[in-house]
Amino acid sequence: FKKTWMVIHNYPKKYNYLNFINQKIIDYIISKNLTGIITVSKSGLNSLKDRNFIKNLKIRKIYNGVKKLKINKSYKTKNKFKIIMIAVFEERKGFEFIFRSLKILKKEFNKFKFYLYGDYSHVDKTKIKRLILKYEITEHVIIKKYTTQKSKIFENKDLLVLPSKYEIFGLSIIEAMMFKIPVIASNVGGPKEIIRNGKTGFLVNYNNDLRMANRIKKLSNNKKLYNFIVKNAYREYKKKQHLEELQESLNY
Numbered sequence: 001f002k003k004t005w006m007v008i009h010n011y012p013k014k015y016n017y018l019n020f021i022n023q024k025i026i027d028y029i030i031s032k033n034l035t036g037i038i039t040v041s042k043s044g045l046n047s048l049k050d051r052n053f054i055k056n057l058k059i060r061k062i063y064n065g066v067k068k069l070k071i072n073k074s075y076k077t078k079n080k081f082k083i084i085m086i087a088v089f090e091e092r093k094g095f096e097f098i099f100r101s102l103k104i105l106k107k108e109f110n111k112f113k114f115y116l117y118g119d120y121s122h123v124d125k126t127k128i129k130r131l132i133l134k135y136e137i138t139e140h141v142i143i144k145k146y147t148t149q150k151s152k153i154f155e156n157k158d159l160l161v162l163p164s165k166y167e168i169f170g171l172s173i174i175e176a177m178m179f180k181i182p183v184i185a186s187n188v189g190g191p192k193e194i195i196r197n198g199k200t201g202f203l204v205n206y207n208n209d210l211r212m213a214n215r216i217k218k219l220s221n222n223k224k225l226y227n228f229i230v231k232n233a234y235r236e237y238k239k240k241q242h243l244e245e246l247q248e249s250l251n252y
Contacts, residue, residue, distance in 0.1 A: 006030070007038045008048075009064075010168050027054050040064050040169040043189040064171045066178060081112040081220040082157045084181075086146065086172045087164075089124040094163030094186065094206065099135040101163070101212035106140060109217050114141045117153055154179035159219060165206055167191055173201070177237035182229040184215050200233040 030037075036058030039045050045061045048054050087093040102114055114137070120128065125143060132141050147153065154160075160176040162185035169190035176183050177200070185191035187203040195201035202215045219226050 004034060005036050005038055006034050007040075008044060009040055010044075027051050030054060031057055036060060038062050041190040041193055043193065044168045064169050064174070066171065066174050079111070081109075081159070081216075082115065083112060083159045083161060083216065084115045084117065084153060084157045085161050085163070086117045086153065087162075088118055089120055089128060092165040094165055095128065095131060096135075097165075097186075097207050097209065098161055098163040098212065099131055099137060100209040101216070102137045102140060103135040104209055104213040105216055106137060109220060110140070112140060112216075112220065115144055115153075115157065116141060117144045117146045119146050150175055150179070154181060157181055159184065159216065161212070161216070162186065162191055163204075163206070163212065164188060164191070170194060174237060177233040180230045180234050182219055182226060182233060184212065184219070196232075196236075199229075200236045201229060 031054055034057055037048060037054065038060050039048065040061070040063060042061055045059060048059055085098060087095070089095070098114075102112075105112065116128070118124070120143065128143060132138050144153075154175065157179075158181065160172060160181055160183045162170055162173060162183065164170075164186050165188070167186065167189050170185060173183050173185060173191060173194050183191075183195060183201040185195060185201065185203060186206045187197075188206060192203055195203055197203040202219075204211045204215060219229070
C-alpha cells in the first residue's frame with residue numbers, strides 16, 4: 001500500500017523511564033507505515049533526529065502558512081496600548097510569566113489593556129481569574145473567546161505577546177506580522193527562528209519578567225522604534241510568503 005506523510009505540529013514526547021518502551025514501540029510502528037514526517041520548524045526537525053526509528057525516515061521542515069488578508073492600518077489606538085495573547089490554558093504557555101510582567105508594567109505605565117483570546121472552559125476561566133487577582137491586574141485584563149476571524153482579534157491592537165516556555169512554531173507571530181503588529185516572544189524554539197531580535201520583533205528569555213515589562217513599555221513609548229519593527233516584520237512576512245512556500249513544498 002502507498003505510505004503517507006505525517007505532519008507534526010508539536011514536539012514529540014521525550015523518552016523517560018516510564019514511557020521508554022511504549023514510545024519505542026510507537027516510533028517503530030510509525031517508521032514502518034510512513035514515507036516521512038513534516039515538521040513546522042528547525043527546532044521541531046532537531047527534536048526528531050535522536051528518535052531511533054523515526055530518524056531513518058525522510059524528515060522535512062515546512063513552516064506553517066497564513067492566508068493573506070487585505071490589511072488597513074488606519075486603526076491605531078491612542079488612549080490605551082492594546083496587547084493581545086492567543087493561547088490555550090496550559091502551563092507551557094506562560095500565563096504566570098506574562099501576568100507577573102504586567103504587574104511590573106502597571107507600576108510605571110498603566111495605560112494598557114491586555115486581551116486574552118482562547119477557547120476557555122468554565123474551569124479554565126476560573127483558574128485564569130484567580131491568577132489575575134493574584135497579580136493584581138484585574139482592571140487591565142479582558143478575557144475574550146477565540147475566533148477564526150483574525151481581523152476581530154488583531155485589528156485595533158498594538159502588540160502581540162507569546163510568553164511560552166516552549167513553542168515549536170508560533171503561527172500567531174506570522175499573523176501579527178501580516179497585520180503590522182509587533183511581537184514580543186520568548187526566546188525559544190519556533191519564535192527565535194521567525195523573529196530577528198531588535199529588527200522584526202523582540203525575544204525575551206522565558207520568565208524574565210522585568211525584561212518583558214521593559215520591552216512592552218519601550219514599544220508603547222517609542223513610536224520610531226515601533227514603526228521600525230512593524231516595517232521590518234511586514235517586509236519579512238511578505239518576503240517569505242509562508243503559505244506559498246507551504247504549497248510549493250508539498251509538491252514533491
